[in-house]
Amino acid sequence: MARLSDSSGASDGDEPSGDEPNDNEPGDGAARVSVDGVEKEFPGERGPVRALDGVDLDVADGEFVCLVGPSGCGKTTLLRIIAGLEPPTGGEVRLNGEPVTGPGPDLGVVFQEYHLFPWRTVAGNVAFGLERQGVPEEVRERITSDLIELVGLDGFGGAYPSELSGGMKQRVAIARALAVDPEILLMDEPFGSVDAQTREMLQGELLDVWEETGKTVVFVTHDVEEAVTLADRVVVLAANPGRVREVVAVDLPRPRRRTDEGFVEGVERIRGLIGD
Ligand SMILES: Nc1ncnc2c1ncn2[C@@H]1O[C@H](COP(=O)(O)OP(=O)(O)OP(=O)(O)O)[C@@H](O)[C@H]1O
Ligand SMILES: [Mg+2]
Structure with missing residues (x-):
């Protein structure tokens, strides 16, 4: 079952979640992040590269969405466009109903290479x-x-x-x-350069933070198990041109165990979709 939200209006009047636990259900149906027919073409040596071709995606308030897909399918490009760091060549991204025109305070961005000030x-x-x-x-x-x-x-x-x-x-x-x-956290393979044990610890900590703060998270990863550990929904992208292949809802209680039947099934299904 895909939990798709409608992409309407900004006036969801939400409050910080306070002492209300994050029950991992999308909030009131208003999309926090609305990606609508987004296209991105880069000039390439052998003609233009269609990095993204008509990508539609709504992420609900408080939802945790992972983007997976083969290398070069446009995950980073999509995240940069959502962050306002890169303009799309077609379509539109809205945050809380407002078109994105550049980097804004509603967003926190974490990249693979920490980018700390030394x-x-x-x-x-x-x-x-x-x-x-x-x-x-x-x-x-x-x-x-x-x-x-x-x-x-x-x-x-x-x-x-x-x-x-x-x-x-x-x-x-x-x-x-x-x-x-920020209301929205965008993360591009943030745990890609740490060892497996640290990675699992950070995943748990990120889920704790998410549950405490009720942030909306869009998280890019190469690691299908990581996606199934974290996400409410996993968006599987396909390459050449970059597009949404399928959206897989992960209806498993947290914390999730990698050995659980549902977990293994989810991982296999998503791997199949990426591999096809
Ligand atoms: N600044 C750029 N100029 C030209 N082409 C680009 C640029 N950025 C990305 N591309 C091209 O767009 C496509 C998508 O790249 P992107 O980095 O978004 O993929 P990705 O899914 O994040 O890949 P990876 O999993 O390897 O990080 C690729 O074909 C890439 O070569
Ligand atoms: Mg990338």
Whole structure:
């Protein structure tokens, strides 16, 4: 069953979820992220490359969506277009009903290569967006230390990125993305460069954060098991041209175990779709 939301209106009047647990159901039917007929063509040496060809996708408030697909199918391009870092050559992306025209404060972005500022401490990295927004120092410090605790880096606020492991850097990148309290988190293979054990730990931590904050997450991964561990829905993209192949709903309770029958079935089905 695909839980598709309608792509209408911005006026969902939502409140921060507060003490209400995130029950992982899409909110009230209003799409947070609305991708409508998005096309992207890049100039290439042997003619134009159709990176995305008519991609439609609605992501509901509080939903966790994973994008998977073969290398070159346009996952990063789609995420960059949603983030307003790249204009589409056709179609439109709306966030809460508003067309995206450039990077905005509603979004936090985490890439595979952490992109931390090496000359800033952990706290300085996390506080970066807040400084840019002119948030007063005391408030900044409170938010920063809360987030450092949330991502499990208590005691490392004064450390520099060069003193951290890959997994710790990735936690800093996540805390930094969360600092400005964006409604939507966009993550492009954020755990691609850490070892398997750290990756599983980070997946669990990300799910905890998601459940605590009720953020809407769009998460790109190569790893089908990672997608089935995390997502409410897995969007399988096909390449040449990049398009949505199928959307697979993952109706399994969390935490999910990789050995569960439903989990294994989901993984096999998605692998089949990617491989075809
Ligand atoms: N700036 C660019 N200029 C030209 N072509 C590009 C550019 N960015 C992406 N492409 C092309 O668009 C297609 C999609 O690339 P994209 O990076 O979005 O794929 P992807 O699904 O993220 O791949 P991967 O899984 O390897 O990260 C590819 O054919 C790529 O070569
Ligand atoms: Mg990519």
